[in-house]
Amino acid sequence: MVTVVTPMPVxxxxxxxxxxxxxxxxxxxxxxxxxxxxxxxxxVAETNENAIVAAAAAxxxxxxxxxxxxxxxxxxxxxxxxxxxxxxxxxxxxNYAFNASAISGLDGQTYRNYVSAGVRNTDPKNDPTNWVKLxxxxxxxxxxPVTTTSGTAIDFTGIPxxxxxxxxxxxxxxxxxTSPILFQFGxxxxxxxxxxxxxxxxxxxxxxxxAGFILNVVSAADVLTGxxxxxxxxxxxxxxxEDGQFMAGAxxxxxxxxxxxxxxxxxxxxxxxxxxxxxxxxxxxxxISYE
Numbered sequence: 118m119v120t121v122v123t124p125m126p127v128x129x130x131x132x133x134x135x136x137x138x139x140x141x142x143x144x145x146x147x148x149x150x151x152x153x154x155x156x157x158x159x160x161v162a163e164t165n166e167n168a169i170v171a172a173a174a175a176x177x178x179x180x181x182x183x184x185x186x187x188x189x190x191x192x193x194x195x196x197x198x199x200x201x202x203x204x205x206x207x208x209x210x211x212n213y214a215f216n217a218s219a220i221s222g223l224d225g226q227t228y229r230n231y232v233s234a235g236v237r238n239t240d241p242k243n244d245p246t247n248w249v250k251l252x253x254x255x256x257x258x259x260x261x262p263v264t265t266t267s268g269t270a271i272d273f274t275g276i277p278x279x280x281x282x283x284x285x286x287x288x289x290x291x292x293x294x295t296s297p298i299l300f301q302f303g304x305x306x307x308x309x310x311x312x313x314x315x316x317x318x319x320x321x322x323x324x325x326x327x328a329g330f331i332l333n334v335v336s337a338a339d340v341l342t343g344x345x346x347x348x349x350x351x352x353x354x355x356x357x358x359e360d361g362q363f364m365a366g367a368x369x370x371x372x373x374x375x376x377x378x379x380x381x382x383x384x385x386x387x388x389x390x391x392x393x394x395x396x397x398x399x400x401x402x403x404x405i406s407y408e
Contacts, residue, residue, distance in 0.1 A: 120159040125149055166321040181360070210238045218251065227251045257282075257408035265290050265398040270390040272308075273405050278383045283347040283407045285387065287363060290403055291340045294396030299329030300345060300359070300374075300389055304382035315359070315376030326392065330359045332374045334391075339365040340400060345374060347384075355380040 126145040128134075134142065205227045208219035213230045220227050221242040228241035228248040241248035263271050276283065285300060292298070297317065303309045316325045317333040324333040330345065345361025356379040363372040389403060 120156055120163055122156040122160055123149070123152060125153055169318075169321050169323055208237075208241055211236065213237050219248075257284075257406045260405040260407070262402050262404040265401045265403050267398060269394060269397055270388055271398065271403060272386065272388050274386040276385050276387070276405075276407055278385070280384060280407045281349040281352075283384070283387065283405060284344055285347075285361075285389070285405050286344045286403065287341050288402045289340050289342055290401030291337070291399055292334070292391060292396040293337050293399045294391070294393070295334055295337060296391040296393035296396045297324055297326070297334050298332040298341075298389065298391055299326065300332070300387070301329040302347065302357070302378075302380070302384055302387045304355070304380050304385050306381060308386060308388045309378075309380065313376055313378045315374065315378075317372060317374040319370060319372050328392070329390075330361075330374060330376045330378075331392070332361070332363065332372055334372075335370070336365075339370065341365055341372070342401075343372070349384075350377075351379070355382060355384070357384065 126142070126149050128142055130139050130142040130146065205218040205220050208221055208228075213219065213234065213236075215230060215232075215234045217230045218227055219230070219237075219241055221240055223240050223242040226242070228250050230237065230241075230247055231249045232247050235247070237244065237247060241250075260273055263273075265271060283302075301308050301310055301313075310328050313327050313329055315327070315330045316323055317331045318324075319333045319335065322333065322335075324331055332341070332345075334341075341363045343361060343363030345359055347357050347359050350356055350358050356377065358377045359375060361374045363374075364370070365372065387405060
């Protein structure tokens, strides 16, 4: 809705007016002031709300650019791997050029000689010092679903090195309180709870966090269904970008979350908890997939 502000009556009271004209102009202004004030305040509120929505849209657009860049880099890497795989022959002990590829006799996978040229007398599967496996099995790996009917935190561990994309899926998840949900992740050193640049939007209400990827929750009755996706965009600095959308069941509340963070090493684990850390999960199911 757009509020139309009715202009104040003119002419405005002026010292150049005679008494009768001045009194009439002043009376008209006084009579119009309540409506003008209400309309003006409503217009200011709408402007502020529009600014919040515009900021969220800009952040989302920036996040989508990062996602697109990551996908393009992944596609390029896949194309390069495919080219190397196409030229690969079965591995035999002998001399291999730098970046030469060979098919392991132990697992049938294609490997690249990525360190330097030299003699390779060990099957690539058993020689990770000199060989790196190209590509990955098609599709993604599905985790073990967790029923979210108890506890203050849900952990997923054992995410393998080399993972570049993780999706967290909610099906009817809720808690017994109103503390926003936090998605935290970590490496072999443990879950990290600092250094996040994250925000969540519900309607025109924006919430931010540096302790995790935040999802705003306003009612214990909210039953959340949706997903967030983490994509690795800088493997040298272990930098991940996050984007997610959720719907709160019959309440028809829409939630959006986005952010980014760099880890100190490769991602290996995830945690789902709340800002306060004391609200208990009381309904639903959650799972992850990774690739």
